Amino acid sequence: MADDVKKVWRERDRVTRAITKDGFFRAAVIHNTAVVQTAQSNHSLNGVATIALGRALTGASLMASFLKGEERIALMFSGDGPVKSIYAEAIQVGEVRGYATLNDDPAESVSALGKGLLKVQRVLYGKMEPSTGIVELKRGDVTSDLGHYLTQSEQIPSAFVFDIAFDENDVVRQSVGCLIQAMPGARPEDIFKVYDTIDYLERLTEFADRGYDTKQILQQIMPSDINITATAPVDFFCRCSLSKFKGVLVTLGVGELESMRAQGHNELVCQYCNKKYHLDNSDFDELREQILAIRN
Numbered sequence: 001m002a003d004d005v006k007k008v009w010r011e012r013d014r015v016t017r018a019i020t021k022d023g024f025f026r027a028a029v030i031h032n033t034a035v036v037q038t039a040q041s042n043h044s045l046n047g048v049a050t051i052a053l054g055r056a057l058t059g060a061s062l063m064a065s066f067l068k069g070e071e072r073i074a075l076m077f078s079g080d081g082p083v084k085s086i087y088a089e090a091i092q093v094g095e096v097r098g099y100a101t102l103n104d105d106p107a108e109s110v111s112a113l114g115k116g117l118l119k120v121q122r123v124l125y126g127k128m129e130p131s132t133g134i135v136e137l138k139r140g141d142v143t144s145d146l147g148h149y150l151t152q153s154e155q156i157p158s159a160f161v162f163d164i165a166f167d168e169n170d171v172v173r174q175s176v177g178c179l180i181q182a183m184p185g186a187r188p189e190d191i192f193k194v195y196d197t198i199d200y201l202e203r204l205t206e207f208a209d210r211g212y213d214t215k216q217i218l219q220q221i222m223p224s225d226i227n228i229t230a231t232a233p234v235d236f237f238c239r240c241s242l243s244k245f246k247g248v249l250v251t252l253g254v255g256e257l258e259s260m261r262a263q264g265h266n267e268l269v270c271q272y273c274n275k276k277y278h279l280d281n282s283d284f285d286e287l288r289e290q291i292l293a294i295r296n
């Protein structure tokens with residue numbers, strides 16, 4: 001048993017997609033403990049923010065799993081509750097990143113975000129502009145907001161289940177999520193049956209604790225026999241780099257750059273992953289030369 005448990009812990013995060021054999025429902029299940037652990041530790045988040053951001057990252061990965069290649073989805077939540085904003089961005093090939101900010105003076109709220117807005121942006125192949133939808137938050141708990149968004153704005157009856165479990169030190173121990181969507185032709189009574197099933201489902205992290213993989217979890221929660229359509233690893237991964245930051249800094253004037261140097265503002269922090277980069281004197285010299293070259 002101990003060996004089994006260790007094996008589960010070493011497994012890489014993964015998302016798996018399936019469709020019922022009758023074609024009326026599709027679903028994706030993700031086991032992304034490392035992603036949510038990374039988000040919690042990179043951004044030093046409290047429990048409420050970890051759950052809210054963890055759900056958003058999980059939701060973004062699940063929605064991205066139905067996209068193609070480097071197509072991208074970004075979820076932006078803003079609220080007046082304890083959590084002020086959440087950003088979660090994922091691409092189909094398994095990268096996901098994001099952050100959460102807290103309200104200094106939150107409104108009284110039973111949910112993490114309280115009242116506010118959800119903006120969903122998709123960058124798709126063959127479309128010049130990203131497609132964007134905005135809705136008011138339904139409950140501010142991320143789960144209902146995302147389900148409501150897909151059902152109302154995109155007219156696809158959809159339900160999310162997110163489950164994040166913590167250890168005795170309040171560190172994320174397990175994270176599992178699923179998205180179920182009705183396909184055209186699904187009967188309303190079957191859709192209600194699916195909603196009913198997931199309402200009474202045991203905690204998804206308990207399946208993971210027992211060593212079930214994403215495919216086995218899908219088989220537990222889907223209403224009928226399924227065909228697995230895809231499975232892929234997922235990582236918390238940010239494409240930031242020192243050279244990308246420098247690419248932004250060359251748009252400054254020489255005066256601004258030199259005042260940064262003089263004031264010792266040499267630390268750059270990526271808001272998405274909280275990675276820190278340091279500029280040394282030779283970086284400042286190089287940027288100065290590049291700026292001067294561009295201006296000439």
Ligand SMILES: [Zn+2]
Nearest residue numbers: 238240270273
């Ligand atoms: Zn980054």
